[in-house]
Amino acid sequence: MGRLFFITLEGQIYRCKHCHTHLGLMDDIMSKSFHSSHGKAYLFAKIVNVTVGEKEERLMLTGLHTVVDIFCVGCGSLVGWKYEAAYEKIQKYKEGKFVLERYQVLGPNGNGYIPAQVPQALSDTDNTDNTDEG
Numbered sequence: 001m002g003r004l005f006f007i008t009l010e011g012q013i014y015r016c017k018h019c020h021t022h023l024g025l026m027d028d029i030m031s032k033s034f035h036s037s038h039g040k041a042y043l044f045a046k047i048v049n050v051t052v053g054e055k056e057e058r059l060m061l062t063g064l065h066t067v068v069d070i071f072c073v074g075c076g077s078l079v080g081w082k083y084e085a086a087y088e089k090i091q092k093y094k095e096g097k098f099v100l101e102r103y104q105v106l107g108p109n110g111n112g113y114i115p116a117q118v119p120q121a122l123s124d125t126d127n128t129d130n131t132d133e134g
């Protein structure tokens with residue numbers, strides 16, 4: 001078995017919310033306007049302390065991309081994905097870049113992120129008769 005190396009970042013750090021392994025720096029964020037099926041996601045120029053999965057073709061809102069899932073080396077959680085290749089010219093800037101799922105990481109202030117859309121299965125409150133305009 002190989003030894004795991006943990007890289008320690010300094011600055012405004014995004015960490016794995018499960019094991020607090022350092023993953024990326026605020027300075028390396030290229031865009032905060034990404035979305036995944038779980039909600040917000042951030043595009044990073046550089047990510048550390050992750051392992052990658054199998055390459056696969058994935059059709060996203062912005063077109064077909066070759067991506068690999070990325071996993072935290074500390075706990076093995078799926079934390080996002082990396083763009084290996086983009087087919088649309090306008091999307092080429094994403095090649096070699098990483099996306100972190102916002103709900104899987106803790107921000108520099110230690111705050112978590114609650115996805116806007118709570119999966120139906122987790123909602124057991126009976127408010128179907130209320131029309132809450134608030």
Ligand SMILES: [Zn+2]
Nearest residue numbers: 016019072075
């Ligand atoms: Zn972790």
